[in-house]
Amino acid sequence: GDSVTQMEGPVTLSEEAFLTINCTYTATGYPSLFWYVQYPGEGLQLLLKATKADDKGSNKGFEATYRKETTSFHLEKGSVQVSDSAVYFCALIDPQGAQKLVFGQGTRLTINP
Amino acid sequence: GAGVSQSPRYKVAKRGQDVALRCDPISGHVSLFWYQQALGQGPEFLTYFQNEAQLDKSGLPSDRFFAERPEGSVSTLKIQRTQQEDSAVYLCASSFSDRRSGNTIYFGEGSWLTVV
Numbered sequence: 623g624d625s626v627t628q629m630e631g632p633v634t635l636s637e638e639a640f641l642t643i644n645c646t647y648t649a650t651g652y653p654s655l656f657w658y659v660q661y662p663g664e665g666l667q668l669l670l671k672a673t674k675a676d677d678k679g680s681n682k683g684f685e686a687t688y689r690k691e692t693t694s695f696h697l698e699k700g701s702v703q704v705s706d707s708a709v710y711f712c713a714l715i716d717p718q719g720a721q722k723l724v725f726g727q728g729t730r731l732t733i734n735p
Numbered sequence: 736g737a738g739v740s741q742s743p744r745y746k747v748a749k750r751g752q753d754v755a756l757r758c759d760p761i762s763g764h765v766s767l768f769w770y771q772q773a774l775g776q777g778p779e780f781l782t783y784f785q786n787e788a789q790l791d792k793s794g795l796p797s798d799r800f801f802a803e804r805p806e807g808s809v810s811t812l813k814i815q816r817t818q819q820e821d822s823a824v825y826l827c828a829s830s831f832s833d834r835r836s837g838n839t840i841y842f843g844e845g846s847w848l849t850v851v
Contacts, residue, residue, distance in 0.1 A: 626777075658842075665739070666778070666826065666842035711777050720791055722768065723840060725777030 624649045624719065628712050628726035635702055636734055643697040643729050645686075645712035653714040655679075655688055655695040656723070660709045669697075669710070704733045737761075739843035741827050747849045748817045756812045756846045760829030767810050768840065769802055770826040778826055784810060817850045824848070 629644040647653065657669040657679070670679030675690035684699045695712060712726040740759040748754050760767050766785055770778035771794075780794040786807040795802070799817075804810040814821055824845040830838045 663844075665844040666828075668839050668841075671839075713777075720780075720793070721766065721783050721785075722780040722791065722794075723770075723778070724780070727777045728775075 624653065624714060624716055624724045626712050626714055626724055626726035628710075628729050631709075631728070632730040632732060634732045634734065637704055638701045639733075641697070641699040641702045641706075641731070643710055643712075643731070645695045645697065645726060647693050647695065647712075647714050649693075649714060649716055651716045651718040652690075653716045655686070656713045656715070657684070657686055657695070657697050658711040658713060658725075660711065660728075662708070666711065702731075702733050704735055707731055707733045739827055739829055739841050741825075741843040741846050743846060744844065745847045745849075747851060750818060750850055751816050752850075753813065753815050754817055754848060756814075756825050756827075756848070758810045758812070758827030758829075758843060760808065760810070760827070761831075761841055762808075763831065764829035764841075765807075765832050766830045766838075766840075767804055768828040769810070769812050770828065771796075772824040772826055772845070774823070781812070781825075814848075817848075819850050822848055822850045 625648045654673040656671045658666045659669045670681040672679040672688040678687045709728045711728045713723045769781040772778040783791040784804040799815045801813045826845045828842045830840045
């Protein structure tokens, strides 16, 4: 079945550092890909998405590019802030399959001032 | 309200007790989902409604779990005879239509269930 694998956490960085959180997927079809973020005490929020190969999703300085050849959707940010501290989830939905998001296990990010 | 609302936010249940978790989706949203999120894990799909029809319940872990959405808006997830392994955050989510990739899925803050 469809699955998502994220890099193990936790990840701790200093403010203004460059961030990469790796995400790879397995799917039988051509999934849409998402990054969700969960801030402390809050619900999951959609951060960005991409629906086809080579699309780049971006929001709040974060970017991720849908790479079909490597089945990846890595999340990047050039200069992180303390307020970016949260848990990040990579997810997919298969438009040809069941109507459900499949999530990775999440990566906890802590940014120190 | 403006977002997906869930209640109760926190529930402590004694093993064997029945619990009911409520979800108010965003007004007008056709699709409604329930997910279970264990500590330190990603959310796992439980069930999906399109209006009042439960189209997919493949993720419900046992017949102790039951979900309904009788009028196509509010939904209730019921867990009978709770067990310790049911302790998790139960997330409700909704989206405007049933188009699978084109619509944003909005999540509530979750109901934290602890079974003691």
